[in-house]
Amino acid sequence: MERNPSALASTVRSPLRKHGIRLTRQRELLFEIINNSHDHLNADQLYELAKKQDAKINRVTVYRTLKLLKTEGLIDELDLMHFDGEQHYYETRLKQPHAHIVCLRCGSVQEFFGEPLQRLREQIESGFGFQILVNRTEVGGYCADCQNTLPSEETLEAGPARRKVIPSKRRSSPKK
Amino acid sequence: MERNPSALASTVRSPLRKHGIRLTRQRELLFEIINNSHDHLNADQLYELAKKQDAKINRVTVYRTLKLLKTEGLIDELDLMHFDGEQHYYETRLKQPHAHIVCLRCGSVQEFFGEPLQRLREQIESGFGFQILVNRTEVGGYCADCQNTLPSEETLEAGPARRKVIPSKRRSSPKK
DNA sequence: GTCCATGCAAAGATTTTGCAAGCGT
DNA sequence: ACGCTTGCAAAATCTTTGCATGGAC
Numbered sequence: 001m002e003r004n005p006s007a008l009a010s011t012v013r014s015p016l017r018k019h020g021i022r023l024t025r026q027r028e029l030l031f032e033i034i035n036n037s038h039d040h041l042n043a044d045q046l047y048e049l050a051k052k053q054d055a056k057i058n059r060v061t062v063y064r065t066l067k068l069l070k071t072e073g074l075i076d077e078l079d080l081m082h083f084d085g086e087q088h089y090y091e092t093r094l095k096q097p098h099a100h101i102v103c104l105r106c107g108s109v110q111e112f113f114g115e116p117l118q119r120l121r122e123q124i125e126s127g128f129g130f131q132i133l134v135n136r137t138e139v140g141g142y143c144a145d146c147q148n149t150l151p152s153e154e155t156l157e158a159g160p161a162r163r164k165v166i167p168s169k170r171r172s173s174p175k176k
Numbered sequence: 177m178e179r180n181p182s183a184l185a186s187t188v189r190s191p192l193r194k195h196g197i198r199l200t201r202q203r204e205l206l207f208e209i210i211n212n213s214h215d216h217l218n219a220d221q222l223y224e225l226a227k228k229q230d231a232k233i234n235r236v237t238v239y240r241t242l243k244l245l246k247t248e249g250l251i252d253e254l255d256l257m258h259f260d261g262e263q264h265y266y267e268t269r270l271k272q273p274h275a276h277i278v279c280l281r282c283g284s285v286q287e288f289f290g291e292p293l294q295r296l297r298e299q300i301e302s303g304f305g306f307q308i309l310v311n312r313t314e315v316g317g318y319c320a321d322c323q324n325t326l327p328s329e330e331t332l333e334a335g336p337a338r339r340k341v342i343p344s345k346r347r348s349s350p351k352k
Numbered sequence: 353g354t355c356c357a358t359g360c361a362a363a364g365a366t367t368t369t370g371c372a373a374g375c376g377t
Numbered sequence: 378a379c380g381c382t383t384g385c386a387a388a389a390t391c392t393t394t395g396c397a398t399g400g401a402c
């Protein structure tokens with residue numbers, strides 16, 4: 001994918017400016033990658049992607065920027081039921097709240113948008129006088145495919161711990 | 177609080193037996209503590225509480241038991257919006273699903289039981305053909321008290337990052 | 353008696369911190 | 378020019394693993 005510095009960067013700059021975030025090469029790049037990604041990226045994946053465009057970028061900068069964007073409400077942090085370890089995943093903040101549905105067998109993630117999520121929000125705000133800033137709902141279980149594919153005994157006896165062997169999304173290469 | 181081996185232990189044994197979990201002193205103790213706790217405990221707090229009744233118990237056993245109970249669906253794992261670090265919190269599995277509402281200022285946690293949660297579940301099951309095993313919804317923001325207490329400028333300008341100074345719930349003493 | 357669970361030591365994975373140098377405004 | 382940001386190295390935090398011993402069934 002090619003980079004168009006002026007066009008892409010500017011779509012990313014205005015939200016950052018609005019939040020009074022000092023613009024740096026690294027922040028623009030990282031926010032742009034998260035915005036354009038169709039997946040939920042973890043810190044390591046983001047770091048690896050960023051390195052392709054800025055070989056000097058440091059992992060620490062990734063963590064600091066993620067924390068900043070999260071604090072400002074520009075991105076959301078997900079755990080995805082810790083299917084693949086303890087790291088977090090990130091996505092741009094969408095206008096509509098949505099739930100993440102994680103298959104504990106194959107690791108697939110689906111998104112659910114729907115009325116119960118708005119109602120949940122309203123009831124919490126009015127019922128508790130609570131001011132909601134972040135909203136995370138995650139559901140774990142077996143997707144339609146994995147239910148059909150697997151023998152019922154295994155489902156019942158082995159329980160959700162057994163993982164399908166799937167290429168790990170965790171920290172890729174050596175620690176360096 | 178005093179220990180009544182026969183009464184308390186037996187309320188804890190039958191669920192463990194039902195799940196084919198081999199009964200050990202440590203597992204009974206840990207599950208009992210989680211069941212009787214009115215708070216959401218993290219691994220370290222659980223470990224510290226357990227040590228009071230079994231000075232020899234090992235932290236590793238706590239982690240292994242938590243994983244087991246979680247896999248078996250006897251307890252649920254919470255993140256509580258990572259208000260106080262990256263550790264997890266645990267609670268007995270209740271029959272009714274509920275959301276956890278975390279104040280990002282004072283760290284208080286409230287629980288919401290309500291119809292939108294059941295509807296969410298139903299819609300995900302019917303709409304996706306998904307078999308739900310775990311359900312976690314967490315909401316972060318400012319509780320009624322913290323909204324009232326704080327000057328609006330601080331709320332608006334400082335953003336959600338600023339934490340009230342609250343005794344940490346993280347790993348207590350030295351690593352040993 | 354067999355197999356699983358525990359304890360201990362060590363390592364692994366992820367994230368944070370201190371500090372000097374660099375960059376944005 | 379000032380102050381926030383970055384990079385680097387090191388540390389901190391939380392969790393898992395290997396292996397020998399001990400306990401459950």
